Amino acid sequence: MLSASTIATVKATVPVLQTHGETLTRHFYAIMFRDHPEVRPFFNPAHQASGTQARALAASVVAYAQHIDRLEALAGAVPTIVHKHAALGVLPEHYPIVGKCLLQAIREVLGEAATPDILDAWAQAYGALAQILIGAEEAIYQANATRTGGWRGTRAFRVARREVESDVITSFYLEPVDGGALPSYQAGQYLTVLTTLDGVAMRRNYSLSSAPGQPWLRISVKREAGGVFSTWLHDQTQIGQVLEVMPPCGEFVLNADRLAAGAGLVFVVGGIGITPALAMLESTVASGRPITLIHAARNSAAQAFRARLEDLAKRYASLKVHHIYDQPLAQDRPDAVGLLDATRLAQWLPAGSDYDLYFLGPKPFMRSVHALALDLGLQPERLHWEFFGPKEALDEAA
Ligand SMILES: Cc1cc2nc3c(=O)[nH]c(=O)nc-3n(C[C@H](O)[C@H](O)[C@H](O)COP(=O)(O)OP(=O)(O)OC[C@H]3O[C@@H](n4cnc5c(N)ncnc54)[C@H](O)[C@@H]3O)c2cc1C
Ligand code: HEM
Known part of the structure; x- marks a missing residue:
């Protein structure tokens, strides 16, 4: 249990974290990879080079400091982190390494502003967060190990x-x-x-x-x-x-309550973003619920699974599939050419509003689908997405 003064001290660091958060997390990774090369293999160097991982970590540290007095506000963010950690095999013994390097980074980036009180408050706050994540990750490890056919580790x-x-x-x-x-x-x-x-x-x-x-x-x-x-x-x-x-x-899965209520499904995917959507589609198509899948690809040479989708659409009248190509080959016959825009999306979305929309693809595609869906009046809670990398903001202003 964190004391009131620890909570107040951590909250007081929010403005400085908002300003220096990414510098701090970049510095943190530099320290950690230098002093603890044993954790390097867990991390994707491309996510370091692009800065996406440093930004995701900075955003989570700021959010934690902001909500430290009502952690339930973080409930939406924790599953993504703990599933990512559990998928990659992060273990309790790694937490002291991250904690030590994070405190060192705070000290070095904030300089004299990092008073002993601030460092002490952050050490305690980090420990509390680490316990939450370690507990949630162990629950995933246990569930994965004890289910039929399951295992722990590799x-x-x-x-x-x-x-x-x-x-x-x-x-x-x-x-x-x-x-x-x-x-x-x-x-x-x-x-x-x-x-x-x-x-x-x-x-x-x-x-x-x-x-x-x-x-x-x-x-x-x-x-x-x-x-x-x-x-x-x-x-x-x-x-x-x-x-x-x-x-x-992973927690990018179909919403069980909405499925039980008979809601329809719409998948809007770009390129390789088809992979989880195809698994979701295959697992629900026989239910007869209305399903629409829109696949944006460069052209027929790059697009995967078109034959599989068309075969399913032939067998299930409840499934509608649309293909859109932005660089069609001469022989290609997509349903549309160009980038997915509001007119096309509105034309392909099912009538009514009782459906959830799952989308995934390159970042500009995701930003566009997110904005188009909101413009078309879809409720934010009906939208679900995942990044093939660290979580990023979909709204430029966020
Ligand atoms: C939840 C999740 C699910 C995923 N599912 C799939 C899937 O179903 N299918 C799929 O194909 N992928 C999927 N991915 C992506 C996958 O994990 C890999 O990121 C992808 O295969 C690329 O890995 P790579 O090692 O080939 O590329 P990397 O070597 O990681 O390189 C990726 C890009 O970054 C550049 N790059 C690498 N290192 C640096 C550097 N130091 N400086 C500058 N640029 C650099 C490379 O040139 C390249 O353009 C998924 C990712 C996540 C997080
Ligand atoms: C309180 C401590 C921690 C917090 C707040 C935290 C936070 C995060 C966040 C926000 C992400 C991005 C999730 C996503 O959007 O995909 C992430 C990913 C990750 N975390 Fe942590 N983390 C913590 C501790 C650790 C520890 C101890 C390790 C082990 C060394 C670790 C290793 C990783 C790895 C390997 C990734 C994926 C990186 C990649 O994509 O390259 N984290 N973490």
């Missing part, structure tokens, strides 16, 4: 099949080397694959791209230009290759 999977889905996207079908059961998971969740390339250990998250209940786990990976892990998967990972995999995590 488990060896063999690539049983590779399927080229487009010029840039390939699916990998993974079967456990131990021959044991596979876990159920919630459509929309992702797992983490680990490898070591040229002596550098690394791990990446990949959404499960098919509904649960198959005799394999499937991920579908886009070859990222200049991307280390995806290039390795595409070029080096052949059938028979064994991969170390951590269990499915």
Whole structure:
């Protein structure tokens, strides 16, 4: 329990954190990677280079300081963090490392403004937050370990099949080397694959791209230009290759209450953002509820799963699928050409308002879909999204 004076001292640092938050978290990462190289493999260097991880951490530190007297206000932010941590294998013993480096960064960035009282208050506040996260992460680890087919830590999977889905996207079908059961998971969740390339250990998250209940786990990976892990998967990972995999995590899943109430579903996805949406679609399409899927892609050469979507749309009259290409090839016949705009979205959205909209894609696409959906009058609580990286603001002003 934090004392009233600790709470007041932490709250008083909010303005300075708002001004210097990102400088502080960047400095924090520099200190931590220098002094504790053992935690480096958990982090994605691209998220460091782009600053997205430093911004996400800064935003969470500011939010924590702002709401330290009523932590229930943070309830929406905690699941994303703890699922990301659990997916990547963050453990209680890592928290003192982060705590020590964060305090050092506060001291070095704020200089004389970081009085002993402020440092002491932040040490206590960090400890309280760490306990909340550690507890929530352990609950995920336990649930993942105790469910049928579940496990804790890494488990060896063999690539049983590779399927080229487009010029840039390939699916990998993974079967456990131990021959044991596979876990159920919630459509929309992702797992983490680990490898070591040229002596550098690394791990990446990949959404499960098919509904649960198959005799394999499937991920579908886009070859990222200049991307280390995806290039390795595409070029080096052949059938028979064994991969170390951590269990499915993630809270970008269908809203169970809304499903139970019979609400419809709309998926608006760009490029590789199709992966969790396809799993969600496959897991609900037989229910007969109205579902619309809009897939924006460069063209037919880049688009994955078009045949699968069209096959499902033929079998289920309740499913409507639309394809929009911004760089169509001569032979392409998409439903529309260009970028998704308000007119097109309004035309494709179902009549009425009893549906939830799930969207995912490149950041500019997500910003645009978010703004268009709000302009078209959708209620904010009906909108759900995930980033294929640290959480970012969708509203430029936020
Ligand atoms: C929840 C979640 C689910 C995901 N699901 C999927 C999925 O289903 N399918 C999928 O394909 N991906 C998915 N991803 C993305 C995936 O985790 C990887 O980020 C992606 O495969 C790229 O990894 P990479 O190692 O190939 O690229 P990286 O090596 O990480 O590089 C990414 C980009 O950053 C640039 N870059 C890298 N390092 C630096 C640097 N130091 N300085 C400047 N630029 C740099 C690279 O040139 C490249 O353009 C998901 C991510 C998350 C968080
Ligand atoms: C109170 C302490 C902590 C807070 C507030 C915190 C906060 C966050 C936040 C906000 C994110 C971004 C989530 C997202 O949007 O995807 C994140 C991601 C992450 N955190 Fe933490 N974290 C804490 C402790 C730790 C610890 C102890 C570790 C272990 C070393 C850790 C490792 C990671 C990693 C590896 C990621 C993903 C980074 C990436 O995408 O490259 N965190 N954390």
